[in-house]
Amino acid sequence: MLNATLGLAGIARETIRTGLERTRGRGRLPRRAEELTTEWLRSALGQGADMIRGFRVLDADSGTAARVRIAIDGEAGTTARTLFVKLAPRDFSQHVLLNLFGLGVREVLAYRALGDRPPVRVPRCHFGGIDAAERGSVLILEDLSGAARFRTVRESLDETEAFAVVDALAGLHSTYWESARFDTDLAPLARRTTAEIRLGNLIRRAFLRDIKGHTADLIPAHIKKQCRMFYERDDEIDAFWAAQPHTLTHGDPHLGNLFFVGAEPGLLDWQIARAGAGIRDVAYFACASVEPELLRRTERELVGRYADGLAAGGVAVDPDRLWTGYRAATTELFLAAVCTAEAGDRMQPLAVSRVGVERAVAAVEAHDGFDLLSSLL
Structure with missing residues (x-):
C-alpha cells in the first residue's frame, strides 16, 4: 500500500x-x-x-x-x-x-x-x-527510408533471419559483458530510480490483477493467476535478474524495432536500453518475432547459437544455464505484451497487441515459464 x-x-x-x-x-x-x-x-x-x-x-x-x-x-x-x-x-x-x-x-x-x-x-x-x-x-x-527493410510485429522471421538477429545480439552483449563502464559513463543505464521501481510495480498491479482487456480471451485462467507474481514477488524477481551477469541490453527487441539492410539486421528505438541479463533480450526477441510453431523447433539451436556468439566475443557461458535463463525469460515478453494490450490502442494497434499476447502465452506455456521462474527465486 x-x-x-x-x-x-x-x-x-x-x-x-x-x-x-x-x-x-x-x-x-x-x-x-x-x-x-x-x-x-x-x-x-x-x-x-x-x-x-x-x-x-x-x-x-x-x-x-x-x-x-x-x-x-x-x-x-x-x-x-x-x-x-x-x-x-x-x-x-x-x-x-x-x-x-x-x-x-x-x-x-x-x-x-x-x-x-x-x-x-x-x-x-x-x-x-x-x-x-x-x-x-x-x-x-x-534516415533509413529506402535503404532498409522494416517489418511489422504481425509478421514472423524465418530461421535464417532469426539466427542473424541472435548473432547480432551476441555481438552487442559480448562487447559490454560485465563492463567496467557500468560504474562510470554507463552508470545511468545500470540503475533504476526509486520512482521507476514504484511506478513499475503500480502499473503491473493495475494491469495484471484483473486482466480484462481485449486480449483476455487469449490467456488461460491459470496463467492469469500465475502472472500476479510480477507484483507480488517483484523484489525477488528483480534480485534474481540482478544476480545474473550484466551487459548492455536493448530491452525491447521485437520485430517492430528491427530493420534489415540486405541480410544484416539492425535495432531501432533504444528507449528501454539498460544494463541487464543478455538472455532476456534473446528470449524477448525470439518469442515476439518468430511464430510459435517454428520457434519451438529452432529455439534450442538459437540459444546455442547465442552461446557460440558470446564465446566468439570472449565470453564463456554454460549453455545449460543459458537455456534455463531463456526459459525463465519468456515471462518478460508476457509482462510487456499483456501490459501493452491492457493499455489499449494508446500503445499499440489492437491487432498488433493480440499477436504479441498470443506469442507470449505460447512461450510461457511451452516452457512453464512462471513455475520455472518461481523455482529459481
Whole structure:
C-alpha cells in the first residue's frame, strides 16, 4: 500500500512538472517539430549556412516519442538529404511516462554508449542532446527510408533471419559483458530510480490483477493467476535478474524495432536500453518475432547459437544455464505484451497487441515459464 501511495505521488509530481514544462517558452532543446529551426540544426550538426540553407518537414507522427522526418537543403544544386528527428511525444500522458521512466534520456545515453563504431547495426546518430533540467532529449538520426527493410510485429522471421538477429545480439552483449563502464559513463543505464521501481510495480498491479482487456480471451485462467507474481514477488524477481551477469541490453527487441539492410539486421528505438541479463533480450526477441510453431523447433539451436556468439566475443557461458535463463525469460515478453494490450490502442494497434499476447502465452506455456521462474527465486 505504501509503495502504491508513493508511486501515485510520483506520478502526480511528474504530471505537474511536465505540464509546467509544456507551457514554458522555448527551452535549450526543441520540444516539438514547430520548434525546430535552421539555426538550431546548424548548431546541433556543426554545419554552417552553406551546408544547411533550410529544411522541410516531410512527415511526422507521435507515440512514445514524436518522430519527424526532415529534408535539409544545402548548397545550391545538391539533392536535399533527409534525417530523422526524435522529440518529446505530443500526447501529454505519453510525455509524462517518457519523463517518469527517463526513456528519451536513456535512448540518448544508449547511442552515446554505442559510439561511432557500434557492435550492432543501428541508425547513425548525428546528434544526441539532453536537457537535464527539463528531462528533455532530442536525437537526430540517419534516415533509413529506402535503404532498409522494416517489418511489422504481425509478421514472423524465418530461421535464417532469426539466427542473424541472435548473432547480432551476441555481438552487442559480448562487447559490454560485465563492463567496467557500468560504474562510470554507463552508470545511468545500470540503475533504476526509486520512482521507476514504484511506478513499475503500480502499473503491473493495475494491469495484471484483473486482466480484462481485449486480449483476455487469449490467456488461460491459470496463467492469469500465475502472472500476479510480477507484483507480488517483484523484489525477488528483480534480485534474481540482478544476480545474473550484466551487459548492455536493448530491452525491447521485437520485430517492430528491427530493420534489415540486405541480410544484416539492425535495432531501432533504444528507449528501454539498460544494463541487464543478455538472455532476456534473446528470449524477448525470439518469442515476439518468430511464430510459435517454428520457434519451438529452432529455439534450442538459437540459444546455442547465442552461446557460440558470446564465446566468439570472449565470453564463456554454460549453455545449460543459458537455456534455463531463456526459459525463465519468456515471462518478460508476457509482462510487456499483456501490459501493452491492457493499455489499449494508446500503445499499440489492437491487432498488433493480440499477436504479441498470443506469442507470449505460447512461450510461457511451452516452457512453464512462471513455475520455472518461481523455482529459481
